[in-house]
Amino acid sequence: MNKSKTDKRKQEKTMKMAILIVFSIISVLFTVYVLMSRFLPLRYAAVLILIIVFLNFAVYFLLLTKKKKWKTILSAILMVISLIVFALGAFALRDVNRAISKVSSAEETDIYSIIVMNNNPYKMAIEVEQEDIALVESGQQALIQELLPNNRDYETNAYSSYPELVEALYEGTEQFILFDEAFREIVYSVHANFDIETRVLVSTNPNIIEELKNAKIRSPLEYYDIIKKDKADKPEKGDYTEYESKKVENAEPFTMLISGIDTYGHINTKSRSDVNIVLAINPQKHEILMVPVVRDAYVTIAGTGFKDKLTHAGVLGVETTKNSVANALGMPIDAYVKVNFTTLVELVDTLGGVTVDNPIAFSAFGNHFSAGKIRLNGAEALAFSRERKSLAGGDFDRGMNQTRVIKGLINEVIQPQNITKFSTILEQLSDSFITDLSDQAIRSIVQNQLNTGGSWTVNSTSITAQGQMGLPSYMMPGYSLYFAVLNEDSVVEARNQLLAVLE
Structure with missing residues (x-):
């Protein structure tokens, strides 16, 4: 027992x-x-x-x-x-x-489509045989074969720009065009209802066909400042220096570009970069300086050697935008964060709203924004950031409003209750932005904020410019566009202020 x-x-x-x-x-x-x-x-x-x-x-x-x-x-x-x-x-x-x-x-993706006019008799890609294809970029035979597997014995007709290519489609000179979807927003300025008047026969991204079924009629008045020229200009060559950026590994001072594309939905999509804000960030001093660069800035587009609107750089990818801005400012930019309309709405709503200090009352997109401190939800923050026509300074005032929203977001993110929800916030927003910051750098920045706590000093300054019509455009050579020529003294002053934050 x-x-x-x-x-x-x-x-x-x-x-x-x-x-x-x-x-x-x-x-x-x-x-x-x-x-x-x-x-x-x-x-x-x-x-x-x-x-x-x-x-x-x-x-x-x-x-x-x-x-x-x-x-x-x-x-x-x-x-x-x-x-x-x-x-x-x-x-x-x-x-x-x-x-x-x-x-x-995450990486950006190139999306190509075969586009026809709405009255084109072909309904399916497999029906197309022995039809010539018009394009801008040469050497695309393999891609054409992938999209149109039965099209044999065809010729390719090359054009110098996508607006010229689309014009040939509208005039009936061409029946089939190979189209880079990143240029769709640019084409709207020539044919506002391009989505409705044409049809995607086949695409490397089949979802685009379904998405375009909900296309809405656009007003040509949105593009009142674009005039067709009698003869296309030769693009203007610009000075370009490739600045070597450092790889951010920890919570050290660095520069970053926030590049916002003018689309909703997939963040991997290439499109015009309508928002371009350079930040100098010093985690040790808890200091940030923001410098918006207007979308119409006349700059040398990295990788091309020619000058155009800064916003057009986005169709070649966010890396091109970053390098174009770095060249314009005369200093390296170490990293980028790419966002779109969806990002801002989701981030603000995830944080429960954002408080913005608005200097002047104005109305936009069905909203009225009073002067003083105002609390905005996601949709309101987007409207506040996009409006320019009712602001005296136009694009310049819009850029400053965008920095005010970013400042409000920074103040929200560093709140203790939101720092502790970092994992939830990041998971919810992981489809809404991409960055070339390494995962080690992101962890180090969060760790530094958890360790030191406290608020940040967030300031902003602007770069002045003179408006000018009719300068040569690399991507729209046949059109007279509005450009903002940056004042060199203002660029130097902004650069010096950015570098001072890093010291």
């Missing part, structure tokens, strides 16, 4: 030891996982380790000391609660790790 009791006690003790060992292993694995995620500052990591060590000792003490029922129950409760916390924490970290990896490794 005594031997039976002894054996039973040994079995119970062995079982308890097994449970404790498993619990300890899980505790160690969770601690290592948290530390490897590189979010927690050293002092918080030390506190976490102490708490987990204390939990393990408490559970050991309760289970292995003199047997009492309440100790067993309490140890079981502690282990269950701990395991639930470990599981929830691990899942949250997994989600944020995925989100960071997603935004820091």
